[in-house]
Amino acid sequence: MLKLQAVQIIQNGEPLFHPLSIDIKAGEIASIMGTSGCGKSTLLSAISGNLADVFSLEGDIQLNDQSVLPLPMEKRRIGILFQDDLLFPHMSIAENLAFALPQALPKSERQEKIVEALKQAGLPGFEKRDPGTLSGGQRARVSLLRSLLAEPRALLLDEPFSKLDQELKDQIRTFVFDTVRRMNIPALLVSHDIRDCPEGQVINLANQEGQDVR
Amino acid sequence: MRIRLTLPNRLSLFPIVTSTCFLSAILIGLFSTWTQAFGYMPSIGSNHFSLEPWTRLFTHPGFVNSLKATLVSGIGATLLSLSITFLLFAVSYQTRFWRILDQTLAPLLAIPHAAFAIGFMFLVSPSGWIMRLFSPGVTGFDIPPDWNITGDAWGISLMLVLVLKEVPFLVLMSLGGLGRLDVRGSLAVGRSLGYHRVLVWVKIILPQLYPRIRLSLFAILAYSLSVVDIAQIIGPTVPPTLAVQVFRWFNDPDLVSRLLGASGATLILLLVVIAIAILYLLELIVQCFLKRQVTSGNRHFCVLFPNLLSKLFIIAMVGISLTAITVLLIWSFTWRWRFPDLFPGSWSLRFWSKGLMQVQDPIWNTVKTGITASLLGVFLVIGCLENELRLKRAGIHTNTPTMLWLTYLPLLIPQIAFLFGVQVTLAAFRLDGHWPSLVWSHLLFVIPYVFLSLGPIYRSYDQRMTDVALTLCGSPWRVFYRIKLLILLKPILFAFAIGFSVSVAQYLPTLFMGAGRFDTITTEAVNLASGSDRRIVAVYALCQLLTPLLIFLSALLIPRFVFRNRREMQG
Structure with missing residues (x-):
């Protein structure tokens, strides 16, 4: 369970939004809405541990009943999916995915996991491919696979569909949401577009009333 | 039309x-x-081809030592400059410490090599400022010791001067090379996957940066293996580096020496070509090794040592450059300055006028x-x-x-x-x-x-x-x-x-x-x-x-x- 308790982000003594509290259960995808510049991406970087120096954080963020605030980004095990897929351009698809896998796995199993993950994502046999030759939708799927292969305890989605065109968007949305639910981890999505948000809790960061839009 | x-x-x-x-x-x-x-x-009456300049070059007394000093200072300076530059980026890029480097980069680059080498010599020579700082208190010296610090046979001081001058250049070229890489994005992704910032640099960003600065590195290599002016100031003397020796042959009143010089100069070119080929080979080996590292998922890493090293180097680089200029300034206004006094006994404008x-x-x-x-x-x-x-x-x-x-x-x-x-x-x-x-x-x-x-x-x-x-x-x-x-x-x-x-x-x-x-x-x-x-x-x-x-x-x-x-x- 991912828990935000009265979280506020302060810049130059001014809070960016009202104190925010939300509980997200495993397998649930909550959404935060807001216009651009309202601080929603900053909130995600605070949760992931990548908050820039100019901001400070108040309140508490807990994952499975433990505060993650004392941990550096790399120890939090919180995955993020950005607008850009950020695949490493100099590595093959398999290498991109292998980078994410935990070291504990033996070599044969690593290979197996990659093959299996690509197959499930509808990208069988893509191991040796150069990321540069993939379409936007294929890249987005690989990017999600990469976040998930690191076995994160929670997943953050930072407007992950905003750069995809409408047809692709629906397809990727379904893929992402299904995959997250199957992984059974809490996920938090931010977007400025209500159509991106899945069913479930939606919080508008501007007025911050929990609302059920559907 | x-x-x-x-x-x-x-x-x-x-x-x-x-x-x-x-x-x-x-x-x-x-x-x-x-x-x-x-x-x-033909201008000196030698109009037939022969291998004689080469046999004379290889049998010249001191040739082996010249070659040794050339290779140590040249290749050492190149590899050290590259490692230090990478270390600085991996550990300190965009940290608070980086600002020191950011702001001193342009002035550091603007100091001419020769002036820097002269300042460095005044700093580290047996009668230099550093020795004065510890004399006679720590060392007990009342007269400068008879040590070969500047002009050491292996060309170590020469190498240090080269490193101190080349690192700012390489940092500048790297900053240009990073322009098209999404450093912030890669760091965010890498860290969210559980890798320490430095590890993301080593495994993801540096392998992409290297091809972009490869040519600058080769230029540094060619320069370091063949430099004459600063090698004359701070390089080994008997025998000097190959480049300085060649330069002397070219200036020898005995015109036959010029043939010797020409073969030496060609040898230097060959050394550069071979060294570049070796660097290419090294790149392939490191790439192979790194590929295995990157896909192994290894996230273990100790940050303390590199962190310290990087900070130390930035301080040393900026510090040495500043003190080298300061000591030049002091000497230029000196009238009398006895060893081991820390400052001149009397000052004068006479040498400026x-x-x-x-x-x-x-x-x-x-x-x-x-x-x-x-x-x-x-x-x-x-x-x-x-x-x-x-x-x-x-x-x-x-x-x-x-x-x-x-x-x-x-x-x-x-x-x-x-x-x-x-x-x-x-x-x-x-x-x-x-x-x-x-x-x-x-x-x-x-x-x-x-x-x-x-x-x-x-x-x-x-x-x-x-x-x-x-x-x-x-x-x-x-x-x-x-x-x-x-x-x-x-x-x-x-x-x-x-x-x-x-x-x-x-x-x-x-x-x-x-x-x-x-x-x-x-x-x-x-x-x-x-x-x-x-x-x-x-x-x-x-x-x-x-x-x-x-x-x-x-x-x-x-x-x-x-x-x-x-x-x-x-x-």
Whole structure:
């Protein structure tokens, strides 16, 4: 369970939004809405541990009943999916995915996991491919696979569909949401577009009333 | 039918003129040096090919030690500079500590090599400032010890000076190379996958950065293996590095020594080629190793040691540079300074007044040559860039990797391996020792740096500005100099200043092409450095340092003044 308790982000003594509290259960995808510049991406970087120096954080963020605030980004095990897929351009698809896998796995199993993950994502046999030759939708799927292969305890989605065109968007949305639910981890999505948000809790960061839009 | 060259077509002449300017010198120089290396030099009555210069070279007493010092200082400096640069980026990039480096980078780069080497010598020599700091208290010395610190047989001090000068250059080139990489994104992704920041640098970012700075690294390698001026100041003496030894042979009154010099110069070129090949091989091996590391998922890492090392190096680099200049300043105002006193016993302005009288001619030569060469350089480079733009608009693919190699060519071939050949050829036509030849030889090294400094910014100019202006005024020429040149005034002046400082620093071209007829502040400072009065040497070194510095300052201040009421032009 991912828990935000009265979280506020302060810049130059001014809070960016009202104190925010939300509980997200495993397998649930909550959404935060807001216009651009309202601080929603900053909130995600605070949760992931990548908050820039100019901001400070108040309140508490807990994952499975433990505060993650004392941990550096790399120890939090919180995955993020950005607008850009950020695949490493100099590595093959398999290498991109292998980078994410935990070291504990033996070599044969690593290979197996990659093959299996690509197959499930509808990208069988893509191991040796150069990321540069993939379409936007294929890249987005690989990017999600990469976040998930690191076995994160929670997943953050930072407007992950905003750069995809409408047809692709629906397809990727379904893929992402299904995959997250199957992984059974809490996920938090931010977007400025209500159509991106899945069913479930939606919080508008501007007025911050929990609302059920559907 | 008469063919008239229109303005855009005339542009196509620029790359031709520019590359001819390079290639002619390099080809003539290499060819002439190579023929001499095999014993063919009709002007001294040797007109048959033989291997004799080579056998004499290899059996020359001290050859092995020369080679040893050359390889240690040259290859050591290159590998150390690369490792330190990578360490700095991996550990300190965009941390609070990085700001120190960020702000001192330009001034560090602006210090000429020779002046820096002289300052460094005054710092670490047995009677230098560091020894004075610990004497007699810690060391117990009342007179300077008889140690070979500067001029050590392995070329370690030379290597250190090279590293301290090359790291800022490599950092600058890396900053340019990082421009197109998404560093923030890679760091965020890598860290969210559980990797420490430094590990993300090592496994993901540095492997992408290396190909972008590879050519700069090769240039550093070629320079470090063949440097003459600072090796004369701080390199080993008996025997000196190979490059210095070759330089001495070239200047030997006994003309047969020149054949020996030519074979030595060719050997240096060979060393550079082999070293570059080895670096390529190393790259492949490291790539292979890294690939396994990257896909292994290993996230273990200890940050303490590299962190400390990186901070130490930044402090050392900035600190040593500052103290080296300070000690130059102190010496220049000294009247009496006994060992082991920490400061001079009495001060005087006498050496400044004496020095300034002596440096007038050299400084005039330096400024005249520097300004002409860098003006010509900026003119040619802008012409080439405009031509590139014209071709791009016409949809013609300009082969950029080839262009880049061509730009770097004069920096990849050791000066000593071809300049003497050029001189011999020029002398055959009685063209050496003329000022235009001198300017030409400086231009050879000014153009690459002007290109490297101006190119990226010039290419990123918003072409729509020109398009809008054209619809308003219609005269391409007027639009070019009233809109584009003025908008780009700052980078153009900066590139000019870079070109000027490169010209000021030239030692071998000035001596070889000038046939000894033109003294610049650099040739004078280097020649005085070993064995002359420290106080006068300090004055010369400071003059060598101040000349480009003044030009840099004006390059910064002129645009600021011209656009003082234009906020968007400040940045």
